[in-house]
Amino acid sequence: MAPFITKFDPYAPADFVVDKEAGTRSPARLEKIAIVGSGSWGTALARVAAINAATLEGFDDEVRMWVREREVPGKGKLTDIINTTHQNERYLPNVELPDNLIAVSDVKEVVKGATLLLFVVPHQFLPNVLHQLAKPGVIDPKARAISAIKGVEVDLRDDGADIYTYPYVIEKALNIPCSALGGANIALDVGKGEFCETTIGVPSPKDAALWHAVFDGPAFRVHPIEDVAGVSLSGALKNVVAMAAGFVDGMGLGGNTKAAILRHGLIEMSTFTLEFFPTASPLTFSHHSAGMADLITTSFGGRNRKCAEAFVRAKMEGNPKTFAQLEEELLNGQKLQGIATAREVFLFLQARKRLEGYPLFDKVYRISFEEMDPKRMFEDL
Structure with missing residues (x-):
């Protein structure tokens, strides 16, 4: 599907108030951004959004970010x-984060207004x-x-079973439209301002x-497309394939093997999405950052x-460890998504x-949860 026209006009006809005596017009309301989450990726996106909010007409300068409060040993509260x-x-x-990005520990205060x-x-x-x-009066309807x-x-x-994307879950819980953001974006690289692209699936x-205005900039280029499900599924399923790529690295195998796994993985990602979310676009996986580029980066x-x-x-x-142990040892408080998604997709x-239609997804689960020999990952591919 073709991208939407994305130029943001804060004075679009439905969104401005005219003062005939003064000869001026102003936004009917300021757009105010709230960030629900403060991990590495959330903080990187919050930085981009806050920089843009400080310069965009029609936006409130202040951007609040929800931080799950914790004590940093010897330094005090993380929000402080x-x-x-x-x-x-x-x-x-x-x-470095902009001054107009404010950390708040109460999620209701973050989304207020x-x-x-x-x-x-x-x-x-x-x-x-x-x-x-979802409680009455907490968010703007x-x-x-x-x-x-x-x-x-x-x-x-x-x-049987049903499967839902998180934009769908959010829409149903809050009764507001929800888009999806995903692309070849490593949080630290985005935070440092290195050039990259991202895709936003919109309804x-x-x-x-609006979302183009929030996130697009010289070093973070945004491409909106009319495919919420495709962008969301790509972001989820690529983590399962990335685990397969990690298994290849763990076995000490080379680029040929890894490239083959990524090719098979991309096919299963696209096939799965189009089978169970038939309104999605195959172009999301081949033409946009949320597809192949994100898979490669991850x-x-x-x-x-x-x-x-x-x-x-x-x-x-000979010293096997669980993914819970490795998460604790290697991720500094961050959470793994791939292991949970592998399980959900398998079930x-x-x-x-x-299952027979998705041999790589099947093997990633069995290696992770059923002690299958990683060398068997290549069977049936």
Whole structure:
């Protein structure tokens, strides 16, 4: 599908108030951005959004970011540290954050008065967050949301299973439209201002224009497309394939093998999305950053690849470790998405009796959870 026109006009006819006596017009309301999440990726996106909010007409300068409060040994509360030093030293150290980005520990205070909500929490925490925000009067009923959460939600039944993207989950819980953001974006690189691209799947041209305004900049180029499901599924499934890439690295195999795994993985990602979300576009995987580019980046530099490599190496060295142990040892408080998504996808395909159509997804699960020999990953490909 073709990208939407994305030029943001804060004085579009439905959105301005005219003062005939003064001969002026002004926005009917200021757009106010709230960031629900403060991990490395959330902080990097919050930095981009806050920089843009400070310069865009029609936007409130202040951007609030929800931080799950914790004590940093010898330094005090994390919110105080962020607001004083303008760095998130726990999750994105040595990256300067703009002064108008404010860390807040109460999620209800973060979203108070906000019209644009970015959700970027680990998916394990989302149900509790939505439970708090869905209460009457907490969020603006005319607000819009965007999800940068990587994962899926599966509902298992006696007669099968259903699968949902997180934009869908957010829309249903809060009754507001939700877009999806995903692309070849390593958080630290985005935080340092290195050039990259991202894709935003949107439900309408207005969402395209607003989110383009929030995130687009000289070093962070945004391409909105009308494919919320495709962007969201690509962001979830690429973490499963990145684990397979990590298994390849853990076995000490070379670029030929890794390239083959990525090719098979991209095919399964696209096939899965189009089979179970038929309104999605195949171009999302081949033409946009949310597809092949994101898969490549994650399979060479992401946390899922890193932990999957360590998982196989530890097993080969006779000192096996669980993914929970590796998450604790290697990720500095961050959470793995790939291992949970691999399980959800496997259970869904098993319930739908479609495992034979996705041999790589099947093997990633069995290596991770059923002690399958990683060398068997190449069977049936």
